[in-house]
Amino acid sequence: MRIMYVLHRYHTNQIAIMKGWKAHGDELKLLTWYTGKVEDHTAVVPETLGYSGLFEAFYRFYMSLPHRNAFAKDINLHYGFPPFGKFEKEVKEFKPDLVILRERSIYTMVCYRVCRKYGIPAFLYNLSPVWAEPSYFKHDFMHRFVRSRCPEYRITPTRQIGIDMTGKVRDPHSYWAPFLVEPMCPPEEKKYFYDDRINIFEIGKYQERKNHFMMVRVFARLREQYPKIHLTIAGECSDPFHEEYYNRLCAYLKENHLEGAVTLYRNLSKQEVNDIYRRSDIYVLASTGEPASISVIESMSFCVPSLSGTDNGTADYIRPGITGEVFRDCDEDDLYKKLSGMLANPDRIPEMGAAGYQSVLRQFQFANYYSVIREMMEDQKKGI
Secondary structure, eight states, X not given: OEEEXXXXXXXXXXXXXXXXXXXXXXXXXXXESSOOSSOOOSSOOOEEOOOOHHHHHHHHHHHHSOOOOTTGGGHHHHHOOOOHHHHHHHHHHHOOSEEEEESSSHHHHHHHHHHHHTXXXXXXXXXXXXXXXXXXXXXXXXXXXXXXXXXXXXXXXXSOSSSOXXXXXXXXXXXXXXXXXXXXXXXXXXXXXXXXXXXXXXXXXXXXXXXXXXXXXXXXXXXHHXXXXXXXXXXXXXXXXXXXXXHXXXXXXXXXXXXXXXXXXXXXXXXXXXXXXXXXXXXXXXXXXXXXXXXXXXHHXXXXXXXXXXXXXXXXXXXXXXXXXXXXXTOHHHHHHHHHHHHTOTTHHHHHHHHXXXXXXXXXXXXXXXXXXXHHHHHHXXXX
């Protein structure tokens, strides 16, 4: 098949999927709205489709204005639209069998119009859950209008938010296509407790919702009982708001005499992050409001048990007590309890790491993703 993706940017959570298509022998074209600050183009080099000239001019003017909101720059994600002629030319030349478009947005509406013009099947890809409380799915005029102008069939790596299915219903024509990761370090090669200590790793942009301060406070409490532990935090620091948060975190570590026990990294490459995974024993995703994080299975691919809060669309990728733990969202005491339980039984860490690795092999490989795509294509043809 010839597969075309149109994504915001080439995020690390797409790397294994792109490698999978290529290994499967399919032709692949990856178009992006923009290029991110930290990307890995080893497997696939995306083409930047960009925005229309009209929107580019507006965006330059808008960004020249003073903004206090860290997310002001994200206006392009909501209101940006593509260069219509350029995208149409890409479609006509590549002749895709399937186009996968990112998010319900003006950008997607324009691209989907081109797909319909040439009779090309298109799926939507976003991070909204397949299963959620009925109130999650909006049916007002504006939501119905937007949905009518985007692909009806949707893939998402998010089965649900959290791990409790009580009272949740399925979004019609939505399919769970999991994130994928490469198996990186099998149990027989994994080494634990580097430098004779338990090494905890956390990843997240330097911003409030990533809860780095909560993680550090929990770590400081744990260190009183388990002095031979170390925390490493790696995050993106690409704008003044990130920089301000990072500086406050550095100051907090200094004030609380934690500089030697906590290491902070900024803007690491994919290979540098992988090197830290190899030396880690426990991974923690402390964030809140996390649509879907691939890091919970990235860690498992290195035989590292994973912990996540409940407000994460991939929390149910973890099997509590077997491949890691899930703690209540933003609950310091519960995070402390779950981490303390693992630190009190360090012999279980390799067991959980091995179980996580096996989970990666069973559930998060290209065959799992591909079978969902084929099922969707068949269902779409049948009108199911």
